[in-house]
Amino acid sequence: MKLTLRIWRQASPDAKGKMKKYVLDDVEPDMSFLEMLDVLNEKLVLDDEDPVSFDHDCREGICGSCAMVINGTAHGPQKNTTTCQLHMRHFADGDTIDIEPWRAKAFPVIKDLVTDRSAFDEIIKAGGYISVNTGSAPEAHAIPVDKVSADDAFDAATCIGCGACVAACPNGSSMLFTSAKVTHLGLLPQGQPERATRAINMLAKQDELDFGGCTNVGACHEVCPKGIPLASIAQLNHDVLGATLAGARSD
Amino acid sequence: MSELQQEPTATQGEGRYVVGDPIADTRAPDSPIGDRWADRKFSARLVNPANRRKMSVIVVGTGLAGGAAAATLGEAGYHVKSFCFQDSPRRAHSIAAQGGINAAKNYRYDGDSVHRLFYDTVKGGDFRSRESNVHRLAEVSLNIIDQCVAQGVPFAREYSGLLDTRSFGGTQVSRTFYARGQTGQQLLLGAYQALERQIAAGTVEMHPRTEMLDLIVVDGKARGIVTRNLFNGQIETHLADAVILCSGGYGNVYYLSTNAKGSNVTAAWRAHKRGALFANPCYTQIHPTCIPVSGEYQSKLTLMSESLRNDGRVWVPKERGDDRPPNDIPEDERDYYLERQYPAFGNLVPRDIASRAAKNMCDAEHGVGPGGLGVYLDFSDAIERLGRPAVEAKYGNLFEMYQRITGDDPYEVPMRIYPAIHYTMGGLWVDYDLRSTIPGLFVGGEANFSDHGANRLGASALMQGLSDGYFVLPTTVADYLADAPFEAVPDDHPDVVEAVEATRERIDKLLSANGHRTVDSFHRELGQLVWDQCGMARSKEGLEKALDRIPSLREEFWRDVKIVGTGDGFNQSLEKAGRVADFMELAELMCMDALHREESCGGHFRVEHQTEDGEAQRDDENFSYVAAWEYGGDNQRPVLHKEDLDFSYVHPSQRSYK
Numbered sequence: 001m002k003l004t005l006r007i008w009r010q011a012s013p014d015a016k017g018k019m020k021k022y023v024l025d026d027v028e029p030d031m032s033f034l035e036m037l038d039v040l041n042e043k044l045v046l047d048d049e050d051p052v053s054f055d056h057d058c059r060e061g062i063c064g065s066c067a068m069v070i071n072g073t074a075h076g077p078q079k080n081t082t083t084c085q086l087h088m089r090h091f092a093d094g095d096t097i098d099i100e101p102w103r104a105k106a107f108p109v110i111k112d113l114v115t116d117r118s119a120f121d122e123i124i125k126a127g128g129y130i131s132v133n134t135g136s137a138p139e140a141h142a143i144p145v146d147k148v149s150a151d152d153a154f155d156a157a158t159c160i161g162c163g164a165c166v167a168a169c170p171n172g173s174s175m176l177f178t179s180a181k182v183t184h185l186g187l188l189p190q191g192q193p194e195r196a197t198r199a200i201n202m203l204a205k206q207d208e209l210d211f212g213g214c215t216n217v218g219a220c221h222e223v224c225p226k227g228i229p230l231a232s233i234a235q236l237n238h239d240v241l242g243a244t245l246a247g248a249r250s251d
Numbered sequence: 252m253s254e255l256q257q258e259p260t261a262t263q264g265e266g267r268y269v270v271g272d273p274i275a276d277t278r279a280p281d282s283p284i285g286d287r288w289a290d291r292k293f294s295a296r297l298v299n300p301a302n303r304r305k306m307s308v309i310v311v312g313t314g315l316a317g318g319a320a321a322a323t324l325g326e327a328g329y330h331v332k333s334f335c336f337q338d339s340p341r342r343a344h345s346i347a348a349q350g351g352i353n354a355a356k357n358y359r360y361d362g363d364s365v366h367r368l369f370y371d372t373v374k375g376g377d378f379r380s381r382e383s384n385v386h387r388l389a390e391v392s393l394n395i396i397d398q399c400v401a402q403g404v405p406f407a408r409e410y411s412g413l414l415d416t417r418s419f420g421g422t423q424v425s426r427t428f429y430a431r432g433q434t435g436q437q438l439l440l441g442a443y444q445a446l447e448r449q450i451a452a453g454t455v456e457m458h459p460r461t462e463m464l465d466l467i468v469v470d471g472k473a474r475g476i477v478t479r480n481l482f483n484g485q486i487e488t489h490l491a492d493a494v495i496l497c498s499g500g501y502g503n504v505y506y507l508s509t510n511a512k513g514s515n516v517t518a519a520w521r522a523h524k525r526g527a528l529f530a531n532p533c534y535t536q537i538h539p540t541c542i543p544v545s546g547e548y549q550s551k552l553t554l555m556s557e558s559l560r561n562d563g564r565v566w567v568p569k570e571r572g573d574d575r576p577p578n579d580i581p582e583d584e585r586d587y588y589l590e591r592q593y594p595a596f597g598n599l600v601p602r603d604i605a606s607r608a609a610k611n612m613c614d615a616e617h618g619v620g621p622g623g624l625g626v627y628l629d630f631s632d633a634i635e636r637l638g639r640p641a642v643e644a645k646y647g648n649l650f651e652m653y654q655r656i657t658g659d660d661p662y663e664v665p666m667r668i669y670p671a672i673h674y675t676m677g678g679l680w681v682d683y684d685l686r687s688t689i690p691g692l693f694v695g696g697e698a699n700f701s702d703h704g705a706n707r708l709g710a711s712a713l714m715q716g717l718s719d720g721y722f723v724l725p726t727t728v729a730d731y732l733a734d735a736p737f738e739a740v741p742d743d744h745p746d747v748v749e750a751v752e753a754t755r756e757r758i759d760k761l762l763s764a765n766g767h768r769t770v771d772s773f774h775r776e777l778g779q780l781v782w783d784q785c786g787m788a789r790s791k792e793g794l795e796k797a798l799d800r801i802p803s804l805r806e807e808f809w810r811d812v813k814i815v816g817t818g819d820g821f822n823q824s825l826e827k828a829g830r831v832a833d834f835m836e837l838a839e840l841m842c843m844d845a846l847h848r849e850e851s852c853g854g855h856f857r858v859e860h861q862t863e864d865g866e867a868q869r870d871d872e873n874f875s876y877v878a879a880w881e882y883g884g885d886n887q888r889p890v891l892h893k894e895d896l897d898f899s900y901v902h903p904s905q906r907s908y909k
Contacts, residue, residue: 012820012821028546028548030545030546030658031546031548032550032656035548035549035550036548038548038550039548042769042772044815045769045814045815046767046813048815049815050815050816051815051823051824053821053823055338056512057342057344057511057512057513058342058344058346058347058511058512059511059512059553060347060553060554061652061655062346062347062433062435062436063337063344063346063347063511064341064342065338065342080651085652085655085656087655087656087658089658110482110821111820111821114821117338117339118338118339118459120339121339121340121341121447121450121457121459124341124443124444125447125448125450128444128447129403129445129448130401130402130403130444131448132398132401132402132445133323133326134319134322134323134326134398134445134721134722134725135398135722136401137394137397137398137400137401137402138397138401140356140400141358141413141414144408144411144413146408146412147409147410147412150405150406150407150412151408153403154405154407154430154431154437157405157430157437158433160436161339161341161342184403184405185403188403188405190400190401190402190403191403
């Protein structure tokens with residue numbers, strides 16, 4: 001396959017970036033998208049050009065490192081698929097592909113396609129956990145968890161923290177990410193004692209960072225490689241409302 | 252410890268190394284095996300809570316072992332500095348573990364017990380692990396599940412609301428707890444969340460996108476690390492009272508492996524060059540169920556969880572070179588070779604045996620798919636028996652992953668699988684306290700060598716990482732810190748300055764080569780060489796060939812590697828180059844270890860040492876020891892220290908899964 005790539009190149013956080021064109025003419029359909037970029041980078045290095053920087057690690061769709069807007073869609077055309085799991089068989093010979101970094105105020109560009117997503121860690125730090133010290137746990141079977149809650153909690157817990165939801169949102173909101181954690185922990189009996197404060201504190205932290213507000217557009221769910229349900233956001237709103245009515249306040 | 256005691260004989264590697272003093276684990280109490288951990292916990296000294304915040308600990312790596320250790324030490328009140336090269340601690344490669352985590356809970360009442368988990372693990376490791384460590388692992392497994400459930404890890408449950416389990420290779424009980432096919436992710440997020448809680452509490456200082464490039468040893472003690480800030484290229488030093496390495500395994504020496512692209516040996520190798528012994532480097536695990544290679548551009552291999560072997564049946568066509576589509580091959584023309592050769596365990600034989608059997612089938616031209624490097628893993632029976640929804644609930648995400656990568660639908664067509672490098676049992680030598688041979692340097696998780704012997708059983712890596720991180724290191728590090736705080740080390744201490752200078756020099760040297768080959772091209776060549784000669788089957792001839800080639804390849808690398816850009820900013824090629832440089836050195840030690848070990852055991856299969864029916868032939872008489880290698884100096888021969896293994900509770904026998 002012969003492809004024309006137009007890739008966002010930006011040397012450093014403060015540098016002005018621009019789209020640059022590259023042509024690759026030996027792309028195989030069974031290559032992954034990142035392998036296609038590896039091939040490009042090998043060529044660039046040998047031509048004494050700076051290779052394209054991009055975050056990636058597991059290449060199995062689970063670590064959440066890879067993050068590219070491909071032809072205007074976060075993670076590209078295949079539903080429920082991270083960039084690393086996208087294969088070139090979904091493109092056709094002669095295609096032009098635009099590749100950009102996540103575009104969101106909360107995720108500033110570091111270099112080329114690499115962005116700084118540490119704001120997500122800040123949100124988790126604000127309460128995305130159950131406060132249990134090592135060694136203080138009761139016997140695992142002491143508290144049964146009904147299968148439906150366990151399964152729903154799992155569905156929310158599969159979030160990989162890639163940030164596609166924020167990149168796709170016209171407001172740059174992180175509601176799907178925050179609500180996934182609030183839903184995961186809030187559905188389990190172990191998560192009840194901190195449920196109200198967790199929701200309030202995580203939401204307050206998200207608002208304090210550079211994320212926008214949620215207006216129920218739903219683009220986040222459309223691009224989410226793990227298909228985190230939109231209902232998570234309703235759950236978050238429910239928990240925050242309940243907590244507020246009960247008089248809970250953020251720290 | 253480096254005095255030369257005897258010259259090696261010809262059969263031991265022909266003067267490529269020297270034999271030093273034996274080494275021993277002096278920390279495990281001398282009590283009955285079931286009491287050892289309790290006794291050690293009681294004898295371990297404690298640190299007054301008020302003094303803990305004055306003591307500092309560096310933890311390198313944020314996977315299950317590192318994340319759990321940093322969080323737990325933070326909870327205890329120590330001042331912890333945690334490091335990872337990824338952009339967030341949540342992305343460490345533990346996240347990719349699929350299948351599950353073992354624990355001797357015996358919730359199924361199927362005859363499981365701490366002793367049985369201990370027994371299975373020692374046997375599964377082909378009698379090359381240390382009994383004390385393995386027994387502790389089995390004991391602690393109970394606490395791990397409790398801890399993770401309390402953290403909110405959404406394990407699979409039954410309709411009763413109780414935890415579900417499944418069985419895994421190498422065992423006949425059902426003791427593997429799982430969260431669909433994403434157990435590693437859920438356990439890691441539990442540890443990550445505990446870590447973030449401590450970061451919020453101010454006990455842990457987090458340094459993401461920061462890579463350890465050297466260990467700082469002052470007055471014989473590990474006192475800090477040299478790092479490169481991957482964001483801006485700054486070389487920095489971090490000093491502390493103790494250093495814990497939980498930096499993972501070295502499977503990426505093979506270039507193609509199931510490891511994440513960034514997984515590397517650098518932290519462990521730098522510690523080795525500073526004096527820590529490296530044990531059993533040749534013990535590498537080949538995972539039997541990975542997606543086969545599809546082309547030369549292949550950058551990594553993807554594993555399909557071993558749990559698939561619970562319901563999937565492995566087969567090849569009986570006819571050599573039969574290239575009919577799998578569904579056109581009638582039942583009586585299929586060879587379910589694992590069920591045929593190992594009727595007792597069938598498709599659930601341990602990983603090393605399943606891998607080698609697949610290789611043998613492909614070598615005998617029964618392989619399927621491109622290049623004949625694949626065997627079928629067929630779910631049609633399971634789908635018929637359980638119904639598609641049940642199969643989907645168990646393995647849905649794995650099937651999807653397979654389809655995404657290959658374009659084939661495993662509900663309709665059998666999967667094609669082939670073995671790939673997955674895990675490394677070898678690692679830095681540690682005693683029962685997980686202390687390396689450098690005082691103050693502890694090693695946890697895959698980075699150490701201690702619990703899996705020559706072969707790791709499925710669902711045991713997560714167990715070991717969390718055991719080390721949550722339960723073992725916090726106890727044993729406290730015992731060490733009871734003597735702290737140690738004398739302050741100034742930033743301009745000669746040993747600190749030397750380590751920083753050495754790091755800078757190495758980076759400058761890499762950048763100034765400005766040759767003709769990319770880092771990846773060297774890495775691919777090294778990987779192919781190690782895979783061919785020190786992979787699933789090893790021979791004296793092949794290993795010697797590799798040992799002759801590696802030094803020249805290394806020399807070419809330093810002379811001819813091409814890296815664009817500078818060291819002063821974000822530079823991913825430079826990061827890769829530093830890691831490959833260390834793999835180039837490790838590869839030689841691996842081959843040396845494989846050559847010296849004139850026996851077959853677990854993942855180490857020497858073609859010269861096999862039974863008549865092709866099974867691994869151990870030599871307990873001569874090789875029932877841990878090979879702990881000391882760095883001999885640049886271009887000097889390494890020094891081999893042997894730790895004799897004692898089996899008082901599980902009598903070594905020829906493993907049989909027939």
